[in-house]
Amino acid sequence: MTTKFTQKHCVPCEGGVPPMSSEEAKRALGQVSGWKLIGNTKIKKLFTFNNFKQAMKFVNSVAELAEREGHHPDIFITYNKVWFELTTHAINGLSENDFIMAAKIDQLD
Secondary structure, eight states: OOOGGGGOOOOOOOSOSOOOOHHHHHHHHTTSSSOEEETTTEEEEEEEOSSHHHHHHHHHHHHHHHHHHTOOOEEEEETTEEEEEEOBGGGTBOOHHHHHHHHHHHHHO
């Protein structure tokens, strides 16, 4: 799924800007597939693989993407399941960067 977010790059956020409002976050959520809003501060998605090796290969691909974009998800791994949570820590909430990363993670899957 190509969205406006896949065409953008994350920009450094050092705070000083407000997080997305609930309405903005819900609109942005409509541009990414399968991500869920957690409160109004995070988005989360579960990916399932056939085995641990495939899960780790995907995690490593996301790690490379995160380094390029300068925006890093929280990652939770079990045998063949990987959860990603995205938030912008500097503003204690959601920013466009979170949705850019979500869209680009989806492109890797």
